[in-house]
Amino acid sequence: MSVTGDAMYIKKMNKALVLNTIRNNTPISRAKVSKITGLNKGTVSNLVSELIHNDLVYETGTGKSSGGRRPIMLMFNERCGYAIGIDIGVNYIFGLLTDLSGKIITKKEISLSVTDYQSVKENIYTVIDFLINQTPSSTYNIIGIGVSVPAIVSNEGFVLFAPNLNWTNINLKHDLQQKYSLNVTVENEANAGAYGELKFGNKNHVETMIFISAGMGIGSGIIINDTLYKGINGFSGEVGHVSIENNGIVCTCGKKGCWELYASEKAILNKTKEVYQKEISFLELVEKAKKQDQKAIHIFNEIGKQLGIGISNVINIFNPDSVVIGNRIASSKTWIEDSLKETIKSRTLPFHQKEVEIRISNLGPYSIPLGVSYIMIEDFLKK
Amino acid sequence: MSVTGDAMYIKKMNKALVLNTIRNNTPISRAKVSKITGLNKGTVSNLVSELIHNDLVYETGTGKSSGGRRPIMLMFNERCGYAIGIDIGVNYIFGLLTDLSGKIITKKEISLSVTDYQSVKENIYTVIDFLINQTPSSTYNIIGIGVSVPAIVSNEGFVLFAPNLNWTNINLKHDLQQKYSLNVTVENEANAGAYGELKFGNKNHVETMIFISAGMGIGSGIIINDTLYKGINGFSGEVGHVSIENNGIVCTCGKKGCWELYASEKAILNKTKEVYQKEISFLELVEKAKKQDQKAIHIFNEIGKQLGIGISNVINIFNPDSVVIGNRIASSKTWIEDSLKETIKSRTLPFHQKEVEIRISNLGPYSIPLGVSYIMIEDFLKK
DNA sequence: CTTAGTTTGTGTATTGTCTGAACTAAGTTT
DNA sequence: AAACTTAGTTCAGACAATACACAAACTAAG
16 A cells, blocks of 8 residues: 555545536636646646546547637537436335436436335335436446435435334345445435425525425425535434424424424425315315415415425524525415515515525426435545 | 645644644643654654744643653643633623633623613723733734624624624724734624533543523524634524524514524523513513412423523534533523423434433633634634 | 747656655663 | 564655647738
């Protein structure tokens, strides 16, 4: 073994810096990379030639001159490898195959009728096998599989508890690694969604973002300084069980007045039953609202307000630059957005309101699988 | 100018690593530093000799042999410089002079009768002048002044709004830098306290800590990965205005049911008035409780419960490894601790409870000035 | 068409930092 | 007293980054 691990470390850092500069500014010349990164021209030349050797970057003819020699444009080779992102829901498995820029190559969805681990596992295998079969040949082939689960997941990727799937202590990561001999990451659903929104949600630079995943319950993914914050054990973000009503409705968690009892799909279904005196599904309610059913619209307005109450709390705590609302609730955007924003405005300190952007996801069902897929990509590109 | 900023960067990192290893394990030999850090013996020797040259480290005779040549023990020279930490309260200014290990050399307190900025500024000058006069001569002398203010402070140290002092848009940092030509940091009170508790609160390693500053209101300082998290503008941690009662008491902030209306000194004073039918100060109530006054004890029990409600929310969101309750409430520890812990136990998910440590500060009034002082020290030692 | 100036990218010498290994120093163990 | 251990220093070699020089390829302007 030669030279310090730290000489290698610094090269690794600079190489990653050059690669990211190319990724974010593609196409770009060596000269411009040098200017942006502050690295010496020679250093950039050297690192770029290595990156070309690694097939991560390629040259694509000459660009326009700006009064001197014409630059050789560099592009990130997003097709030198592919990533798989799997979103496990309560009644479906949704899988994506993406290239290294996160562009979707193929998708595959399967619906689930039973949720016991053995059956679900078989279905996951089916989805992954399908996606692997569809993968074009490339230098690195599949660089990793990311899986999202609606569950409490430890920092090590161990599924501790998935209430809606009725799973406890499942080592999905181990099983997949065993079967495919690939890099595997298992992530909580809200964290995955947060990462997806961070990378694909909008183009503005975001440092601190809170992703509110409002489906049957409410979870959240917390991004701080461009990184997922997962808490000391990986259990952070349980905002759904923040109490907003000290002596409110009793929750399955044992507490009273949990936010998710007032602002999730669960809350909508309860309200709907009360208003219409019969069981109506979430999608049917959306249909009603689309047809201008005032009762339905009113229910959504109210949910928007309740969502706003909890989000105000989150803003007061985190002072984030962005809050994104995702998961199934996002599809009722039209009727919740106004009351949501109004509530937040009246319930946060003026200082906090100045720069925060409140947004309802428009990636829809893609934020989660894209998120896990991109976690694998970033992991791979860090080498 | 010679060599890359990055060769220097790596040396800086390693030098800081060696210095911190010596600080945390003083006294220690070069050989052991090499073992702990993984750096080559020669590298350590070289860096240590520079640190000795910088007067940050000194040799202190030989240690015990373990079967070979006796080691030369190294010590961190905590007296090569001093730091000033100032805690500005609503009716006092409390200043500390510490050495570079955070040991208190001198303290100085002044009470305030008026809070307009001009008068307070003069008093701050008086405290600082006193502390500077008391500073022993040393290589680096005063390495910086840290100031804590009960206010919303921007990331740049600009005081935007201090409700209890009635200040808006005060550039205290600029004024102090101008007058003393020293490195100055202005920090929010809860953030300062959090840092103080992180460094001096207990010896176990802590990564993520939430410091709940419960005085007249409730604020919080958030430590993530050993660093203060301040939010995108520096306004994070406003947990006092998290609503725990949707249709509760109206707060000065305009919202209803803010946590601090139920669990702060403000809440205690209200309760006391109701129970005793007259105005009784916080300190008097503590005295009553000490004399086993059941009504007083009951009030504190109740406050403990209310504190617990809000802290449960914080735990569900952050999954921290430590929550510390500080500021004035801490002095009623005896009567709030049990109901506090019980409430938290019943209101957090079992997964979260496993490793979290709930603690009431025992640094008392020192956590804040020690915190700002230590911020300056760490800043200085990073060079 | 010529000349001057600009921009891009590469090659070479130099520098700073770390490591490995040999070496000196100063003990302990048998 | 010889053999072993441990501590700390010194020096050559490896590596990565910079500075600088230079060639190539262009634009601008007379």
